[in-house]
Amino acid sequence: MSVKRQVLSKNEISLRMSKLYELLTIAEDAHDILGYPPTTDFNFVYVKKKTEELSEYDLIKEGNAPYDYRQLYEKIKELYMEFLIKVMSNYADETMRTQIEYINFVLKSGEYVIFEGDIDKVTMPMPSGIASVHTHPGICIFSAPDIETADSLFVKGYVIIAVMNNECISYFLRKGPYTPEDQQELRKLQKKVKKAKTFEELKDGYTSFNSENVVFRTPLFS
Numbered sequence: 001m002s003v004k005r006q007v008l009s010k011n012e013i014s015l016r017m018s019k020l021y022e023l024l025t026i027a028e029d030a031h032d033i034l035g036y037p038p039t040t041d042f043n044f045v046y047v048k049k050k051t052e053e054l055s056e057y058d059l060i061k062e063g064n065a066p067y068d069y070r071q072l073y074e075k076i077k078e079l080y081m082e083f084l085i086k087v088m089s090n091y092a093d094e095t096m097r098t099q100i101e102y103i104n105f106v107l108k109s110g111e112y113v114i115f116e117g118d119i120d121k122v123t124m125p126m127p128s129g130i131a132s133v134h135t136h137p138g139i140c141i142f143s144a145p146d147i148e149t150a151d152s153l154f155v156k157g158y159v160i161i162a163v164m165n166n167e168c169i170s171y172f173l174r175k176g177p178y179t180p181e182d183q184q185e186l187r188k189l190q191k192k193v194k195k196a197k198t199f200e201e202l203k204d205g206y207t208s209f210n211s212e213n214v215v216f217r218t219p220l221f222s
């Protein structure tokens with residue numbers, strides 16, 4: 001294990017992410033139990049009728065709100081982009097200068113942590129959480145080992161996993177429950193990235209990524 005400097009903190013954005021993640025988790029459960037998607041006003045989750053199984057959830061109300069709960073995935077992503085610009089930009093600059101990478105996790109509690117890794121890589125046990133990024137000194141795209149890490153983080157319930165440098169951010173975003181099919185698709189991509197020798201091959205691998213509940217977005221291949 002080669003993790004050095006640590007930051008443990010929280011801010012308005014990470015706390016809001018935590019609140020929305022709680023709503024999302026509850027809504028995913030309710031969707032599973034009821035068979036239809038609940039709605040949300042981003043403060044509560046709404047269902048047509050609160051059944052016995054849902055009686056323990058204080059954040060579930062009866063009624064109808066303006067948004068499908070699956071908007072919460074995008075909402076969390078938007079907040080995380082704000083967080084990255086506000087909190088992680090300085091680290092991305094430092095990575096460009098020193099080659100030392102940093103990794104951030106926003107935890108379910110709303111706290112966030114930042115760890116310093118080795119030059120060119122960050123290796124550590126991953127906590128369970130909501131969102132993660134690590135900084136790259138080069139291209140803002142996931143390496144084959146980064147994709148493996150993304151897989152294990154989605155298994156832990158993460159919503160968004162990103163890589164960034166001082167100019168761009170790429171990410172995988174979950175849009176539903178992470179399924180074995182999504183995992184297979186991610187592993188297929190991992191193999192293609194591992195084999196890719198040129199930028200074109202890398203681009204082909206990423207642009208053919210097509211998963212039901214996970215999307216990949218980057219400003220690089222547009």
Ligand SMILES: [Zn+2]
Pocket residue numbers: 134136142143146163
């Ligand atoms: Zn990486």
